[in-house]
Amino acid sequence: AQKVTQAQTEISVVEKEDVTLDCVYETRDTTYYLFWYKQPPSGELVFLIRRNSFDEQNEISGRYSWNFQKSTSSFNFTITASQVVDSAVYFCALSEAEDDKIIFGKGTRLHILP
Amino acid sequence: SAVISQKPSRDICQRGTSLTIQCQVDSQVTMMFWYRQQPGQSLTLIATANQGSEATYESGFVIDKFPISRPNLTFSTLTVSNMSPEDSSIYLCSVPHGVGTEAFFGQGTRLTVV
Numbered sequence: 001a002q003k004v005t006q007a008q009t010e011i012s013v014v015e016k017e018d019v020t021l022d023c024v025y026e027t028r029d030t031t032y033y034l035f036w037y038k039q040p041p042s043g044e045l046v047f048l049i050r051r052n053s054f055d056e057q058n059e060i061s062g063r064y065s066w067n068f069q070k071s072t073s074s075f076n077f078t079i080t081a082s083q084v085v086d087s088a089v090y091f092c093a094l095s096e097a098e099d100d101k102i103i104f105g106k107g108t109r110l111h112i113l114p
Numbered sequence: 115s116a117v118i119s120q121k122p123s124r125d126i127c128q129r130g131t132s133l134t135i136q137c138q139v140d141s142q143v144t145m146m147f148w149y150r151q152q153p154g155q156s157l158t159l160i161a162t163a164n165q166g167s168e169a170t171y172e173s174g175f176v177i178d179k180f181p182i183s184r185p186n187l188t189f190s191t192l193t194v195s196n197m198s199p200e201d202s203s204i205y206l207c208s209v210p211h212g213v214g215t216e217a218f219f220g221q222g223t224r225l226t227v228v
Contacts, residue, residue, distance in 0.1 A: 033211065035216070035217070043204070043222065043224075044219075044221060044222075045206075045219045047216040047217075050211060050216055091156060091157070095210075095211065095217070099162070100145060100210035100211070101145075101147055101159055101162055101210075102147070102159075102208070102210075102211075102217050103159065104156045104157045104158075105156065106155070106156045107156045
């Protein structure tokens with residue numbers, strides 16, 4: 001069965017600091033997809049990234065970067081030079097190829113303090 | 115991409131009553147998913163709605179409490195039956211990600227049971 005663990009329930013950092021959100025996953029499938037979503041206080045889910053299990057290349061998008069390591073079953077998310085607008089709940093999620101349903105981690109609530 | 119419309123966007127209901135939530139997608143999809151997000155919690159998958167067959171429920175969710183209809187490839191409904199205050203949540207429908215794309219979520223239905 002698939003499982004996503006986000007051990008950090010809540011994180012607070014001062015603006016302009018870098019912050020890394022951890023995500024560890026479990027799956028028995030060899031083909032799977034990993035996601036990060038952001039949920040700001042307004043409540044909508046904002047898609048950030050999708051990676052498939054065959055692509056371990058790390059990705060950078062502006063201030064955001066993702067480190068995918070199959071050896072440790074981790075898909076960590078780093079925000080560089082954080083801003084107050086980054087304050088939100090961030091969800092890591094996993095989908096197995098055989099059924100497409102997405103299972104979410106419990107989320108990490110990130111507070112960026114001015 | 116897919117555009118998902120959910121109705122109602124919010125409702126306040128009396129305990130013991132039922133509410134039916136509608137989800138309309140602007141393209142044909144084989145599977146649709148229903149999620150629940152309790153206050154301050156993550157998204158939990160309720161069931162997978164397949165067109166032409168009965169929905170598949172996740173552990174902890176039963177058809178009598180959350181009956182689902184899937185009359186065609188663009189529409190589904192979720193009913194929350196015999197509601198209690200514990201059912202107060204946001205309910206979201208979702209369609210799966212395609213190759214190289216994100217999963218799409220409706221805006222959610224914010225339900226309050228009093």
